[in-house]
Amino acid sequence: MPPEGLFSAANMLAIAGWLALLVAPRSRPVTWHLAGLAIPALLSALYAVLFALHAPGAEGGFSSLAGVRALFGRDGLLLAGWVHYLAFDLFLGAWMCRRAAAEGMNPWLLRLCLPPTFLVGPVGLLLFLGLRTALVKETRA
Numbered sequence: 266m267p268p269e270g271l272f273s274a275a276n277m278l279a280i281a282g283w284l285a286l287l288v289a290p291r292s293r294p295v296t297w298h299l300a301g302l303a304i305p306a307l308l309s310a311l312y313a314v315l316f317a318l319h320a321p322g323a324e325g326g327f328s329s330l331a332g333v334r335a336l337f338g339r340d341g342l343l344l345a346g347w348v349h350y351l352a353f354d355l356f357l358g359a360w361m362c363r364r365a366a367a368e369g370m371n372p373w374l375l376r377l378c379l380p381p382t383f384l385v386g387p388v389g390l391l392l393f394l395g396l397r398t399a400l401v402k403e404t405r406a
Contacts, residue, residue: 268340272347275311278304279351283358283383290362290372290379301359308352315345354386361393370400 266274282300289295319342325335337343358379365375374396382389 268344271311271315272344275308275344275348275351278307279355279383282355283379286358286362287376287379290375291366296359296362296366300355301363305352305356305359308348308355312345312348312352315341315348319345350386354382354389357386357390358382361390364397365393368397368400370397374400 282304285292285295286300295301319339320336323336323339323342325338326332327336337346361378361382362375364370365372375393378389378393378396380389381392
C-alpha cells in the first residue's frame with residue numbers, strides 16, 4: 266500500500282478508537298480491549314514495520330533537532346512518526362477513560378478532554394490532570 270493509503274488507513278483506525286471512547290467512555294471492552302489495546306497494538310505494529318523498512322540508512326537521528334528534521338525528511342519515517350502519535354495518544358485516551366471511571370469523574374467532563382488529547386495530546390492530558398486535581402480538592406472540601 267502506498268504511504269498515503271497507509272496514512273489514511275491509520276487515521277481511520279485511530280478515529281474509530283476515539284469515537285468509541287467518546288460514545289462509551291466507561292465501557293470496559295472499549296477502554297481496555299478496543300481503544301486501550303487492540304487499536305494501539307495494530308498501530309504499534311505498523312510503526313515497527315515502517316521504522317524497520319525506512320530507518321536503515323536514513324540520515325539524521327534523535328540527538329538533535331536538526332537530526333530529527335533530517336530523519337523525518339523521509340516520507341516513510343514521517344509516516345512512522347505520525348503513526349507513533351496516533352498509537353500513544355489513543356492509548357493515553359483509553360487510560361484517561363479508565364482512570365475517570367475508577368475515580369467517578371463525570372463522563373461529560375472526561376469527554377471535554379478527549380478531543381484535545383486526540384489533536385494535541387499533552388494539552389488534553391494537562392486538561393484531564395487539572396480536572397482530576399480540581400475534583401479531588403472539591404471532594405475533600
